[in-house]
Amino acid sequence: MLETIYSQAVAAVALLVIAFVFLKGDEPERIGGAAYALVFLATLMIRDGSSFSLPRWGALGMDLVLLAVFVGLGWHTRRAWLMWAAGFQALIVTGHILVAANLRPPADAFATVNNMANYGVLIAMAVGTFWAWQERKAASMSAGEI
Numbered sequence: 001m002l003e004t005i006y007s008q009a010v011a012a013v014a015l016l017v018i019a020f021v022f023l024k025g026d027e028p029e030r031i032g033g034a035a036y037a038l039v040f041l042a043t044l045m046i047r048d049g050s051s052f053s054l055p056r057w058g059a060l061g062m063d064l065v066l067l068a069v070f071v072g073l074g075w076h077t078r079r080a081w082l083m084w085a086a087g088f089q090a091l092i093v094t095g096h097i098l099v100a101a102n103l104r105p106p107a108d109a110f111a112t113v114n115n116m117a118n119y120g121v122l123i124a125m126a127v128g129t130f131w132a133w134q135e136r137k138a139a140s141m142s143a144g145e146i
Contacts, residue, residue, distance in 0.1 A: 081128025088120035
């Protein structure tokens with residue numbers, strides 16, 4: 001999966017976002033970031049074919065786990081970024097289901113939706129972490145003024 005410069009650049013961006021999540025995020029962001037990182041690593045280790053026209057059961061399982069984590073966290077916290085991340089992750093799962101149901105989506109379309117939705121998850125995670133950091137900073141500043 002990390003054979004091309006493009007995939008290495010995406011992995012580097014994901015690593016930067018995860019580092020930002022762990023440095024500046026609250027507990028929901030850290031749990032979501034840890035789940036994303038673990039699923040990313042697990043998907044790298046699973047070799048269930050490189051063809052986008054055949055079902056990738058291992059990747060589907062990992063993406064379902066990540067979707068469940070985002071939905072579960074969103075259910076228990078009031079963070080909007082989790083619902084955005086869950087929505088993008090649901091697009092990824094839907095692409096896997098289309099392939100598994102043999103509806104034959106074009107491989108390029110599946111790869112594009114998968115990549116763009118992955119960017120959406122990373123952006124949602126980064127924005128959510130930024131806002132949690134800013135809210136915590138504002139709360140500490142207003143507490144210091146009292």
